[in-house]
Amino acid sequence: MGRGQPESIDEKYQRLLEAYVVRARRVEEHSLAADWDALVALTQMKIKVCFNDGEVRIRYELPPEELVESAAARLRPILLEQEDCFHMKALAALGYFCRTSPQDTEWIRAARDEWRTRVNPSTREDAGYWVMVANTATGEDHDLDAHRLAMAWIYGDVVHHDPERRQEGDAFGLLDRFRAAAPLVAWSMVGTIELLNYIRALYEAGLLQLRQEVFDERVPLKSTVWEETAEVFYAPAGAEPPTLASVPMPEGWLPLSKATDLSLFQHRFAGQLLNTEPSLSMAELPSPEEIEAARSPKGGYSRAQLAAWGVPWAPPKGWKDELTERWKAARQDIAPPPLPPPAPADFAQETLDFG
Structure with a gap:
């Protein structure tokens, strides 16, 4: 589509599907989706009933609120009609193609x-259930279905501070709002990922013309600690700043080197802005197999071994995953080209798996 030219129907629907693929892949990578069976089970509201000495108690077991909250944030554009990645827009585009x-x-x-x-x-019946509460002190009664309770949590407690949603759900408390929202978030994730897989199958069968980049683009960060080769320059405060990345640095800017006096980089609030630490070469980075082989018979690791890998004592949570991510990243430049994908199976048979 040239600049200023109207967008064709094909171009519009391709754009919407590509937007959906990128966002849905981010949902797919959320930790709640790591255990598919558990995610599917969460879509159904299940209540445990316990009997003890004539007393009836009910028990709910839900994931941590923070986990569901982050999933809701990743889902939110898929739930919003004005977004390009809105679920219904993706279905309309798929229906067209x-x-x-x-x-x-x-x-x-x-x-x-x-x-x-x-x-x-x-x-209310489609919502699954509804809750009724009464305030015996004021005589007030309140009645709200599960969907509106869930929306009160999502838009009143989490991604917005919608006063109307909060007021509507306030009488029921945070627990009731979250209890209604968790299954809805889980079901929306399941529906999102199933549609993503359907789009993938159509694409791999050659029935959709989408850009390969939307399937390969990095969506979530697997690690937030990484190293990369860089050229670093510095200049006195007030020096002319660079204007473009492609032009030489202005006069007065010097390259950072091992001999640079790091005491120059002090801030009265932030303290020392730059510091040095040893960096492992690619050859020194341990593979997952080497990490496992270095484990002692009791299951631990020596301080000397951890120090050789650049891991502090006591080792922080997730240090093995961090080393593995760095090892994988270092090998990306030398990895052999991937084998060609196998020929797709008959698509009509493949689609049976998505019902």
Whole structure:
């Protein structure tokens, strides 16, 4: 599409599908989706009933609120009609490209109906359940279905501070709002990932023309500690700043080297801004197998071994994963080219797995 030219229907729907793929892959990488069976189980509200000396107690077991909150944040654009990655827009785009395939059209229609029922139910019965509470001191009664309770948590407690949502759900308390939201977030994740997999299957079968980059683009950061080769320059405060990355540094800027006096980089609030620490070469980075082989018979690691890998004592949580990520990143430049993917199986058979 040239600049100033109107966007064609094909271009519009390709853009929407590509936006959906990128966002849905980010949802797919959330830790709640790491255990698929547990995620699917969370979509159903299950209550444990206990009987003890004539007393009936009910028990709920849900993931930590912070975990569900981060999943809701990743999902939110998929739930919003104005976003390019809105779930219904992706289904509309898929319906357009699959309009000559009765089997795919039927799957898309069923997926659309189920999404509407679960994510935007029109009745209290579709919402699953509702809660009624009474304040015996004031005589006030309140009645709210599970979907509106969930929306009160998502938009009143989490991604917004919507006063109307908060007021509507306030009488029920944070626990009731979260209890309603967790299954909705889980189900939305399941529906999002299933649609993503359907798009992948169509793409791999050559039935969708999307850019390969949207399937390869890095979406979540696996590690937030990394090293990279860099050229670092510095100048006195007030020096002319560089204007473009492609032009030489202005006069007065000097390259940072091992001989540079780091005491120059002091800030009255932040303290020492730069410091040096040993960096492992690619050859020194241990592979996952080498990390496991260095474990002592009691299951631990010696201080000397950890120090050789640049791990402090006591080792912080996640240090093995961090070393593995650095080892993988260092090998990316020397890894052999990947083998070509196997020929796709008959697509009609593959789609049976997504129902």
